[in-house]
Amino acid sequence: MSWITQKTGIIDHHRDTDFGTQPVRTKHWMIVYMFQKTNPTFYAEVKDLIAKGKLSGKLGIIYGEEPIRLPDGKFQTPRANGKTKQIEIHETFLSYLWCCTYSLYVTFLETIDYPQCNFHAGYEVFPISEENILIAQEMFDYARHLIVDFTVWDKDKMPNPERLLAEKRIYIEQTNCFYTEAVKFILCHEFTHLERHLDQINEKTTTSNYLEFESEADNTAIDKMKEGMSYMPIPLAQSHRLAIEIGAIIGVLSMLFFRATTEGVRHPNTEDRLTNVIERLDLIDNDAAWAIACVGLKFWDSQFGHNFEWQENPNSYKEEYYAIIKQIKAREK
Numbered sequence: 495m496s497w498i499t500q501k502t503g504i505i506d507h508h509r510d511t512d513f514g515t516q517p518v519r520t521k522h523w524m525i526v527y528m529f530q531k532t533n534p535t536f537y538a539e540v541k542d543l544i545a546k547g548k549l550s551g552k553l554g555i556i557y558g559e560e561p562i563r564l565p566d567g568k569f570q571t572p573r574a575n576g577k578t579k580q581i582e583i584h585e586t587f588l589s590y591l592w593c594c595t596y597s598l599y600v601t602f603l604e605t606i607d608y609p610q611c612n613f614h615a616g617y618e619v620f621p622i623s624e625e626n627i628l629i630a631q632e633m634f635d636y637a638r639h640l641i642v643d644f645t646v647w648d649k650d651k652m653p654n655p656e657r658l659l660a661e662k663r664i665y666i667e668q669t670n671c672f673y674t675e676a677v678k679f680i681l682c683h684e685f686t687h688l689e690r691h692l693d694q695i696n697e698k699t700t701t702s703n704y705l706e707f708e709s710e711a712d713n714t715a716i717d718k719m720k721e722g723m724s725y726m727p728i729p730l731a732q733s734h735r736l737a738i739e740i741g742a743i744i745g746v747l748s749m750l751f752f753r754a755t756t757e758g759v760r761h762p763n764t765e766d767r768l769t770n771v772i773e774r775l776d777l778i779d780n781d782a783a784w785a786i787a788c789v790g791l792k793f794w795d796s797q798f799g800h801n802f803e804w805q806e807n808p809n810s811y812k813e814e815y816y817a818i819i820k821q822i823k824a825r826e827k
């Protein structure tokens with residue numbers, strides 16, 4: 495475990511017991527662990543659902559060096575499999591999610607958080623790195639590329655959770671924290687489908703039933719994660735709360751980058767899911783999570799050329815968030 499205190503040189507987390515081929519494989523055991531620990535009573539719920547035959551005891555990670563989009567145009571996004579009772583999640587989707595998380599978080603730090611800190615301090619507390627901003631952009635480009643085409647994640651050149659330079663570990667390790675929470679949100683959502691919805695689905699299930707199931711799965715996932723938050727006035731509890739909030743928001747944001755529109759058929763519109771999740775988290779007005787949501791919307795804007803009107807230096811990212819949502823809504827009419 496010498497990597498814990500390692501300050502220079504390469505840290506390689508790969509172990510022969512890892513499953514999978516993509517660098518995100520080093521976190522597979524951690525996502526299962528974090529999911530089971532969602533809140534103090536959740537592990538008992540998981541065991542109970544397995545005992546009832548409604549949940550497989552094994553997370554269904556699908557391996558394969560292939561893009562998320564299948565030849566028929568469908569996406570291999572996470573789902574609850576009614577036959578096997580497994581929560582299925584493709585390893586390429588997990589790579590995509592880690593890269594999205596890295597790029598959203600680092601862009602937030604380097605373009606919003608650090609400049610704000612420097613402005614309030616009156617001097618440069620955190621130097622801004624154009625190189626880091628560029629790398630974050632390249633990570634987003636790689637993530638969205640994985641949707642349509644699979645190319646190998648270059649562990650020697652790109653940030654990744656498996657092989658890293660100790661000198662550059664901070665952004666990677668912070669990304670790991672948000673990534674495991676983002677996966678937790680997705681797994682809790684699918685868990686709810688297996689627990690409550692899949693055995694209700696038949697030929698009579700209407701679109702509005704599906705929409706209700708989706709909302710209930712999002713709400714339950716947030717509620718379960720909130721039950722795992724500590725409100726003790728200590729830094730560790732505060733940073734864990736922030737990780738849960740940002741992770742859950744990234745879990746929904748990750749669904750945004752698949753299409754130019756947010757409209758769903760059997761899912762609520764993505765912007766409505768996002769707003770619902772954010773509001774259910776009871777964020778304070780200047781919570782970093784509002785700004786992260788704005789960074790995600792801005793990425794989506796430039797990805798599909800929506801040209802929304804953005805304020806130069808918004809006073810509040812909560813206001814900015816609702817101003818952009820209003821523009822998305824206005825174009826849906």
Ligand SMILES: [Zn+2]
Binds near residue numbers: 707711
């Ligand atoms: Zn769902």
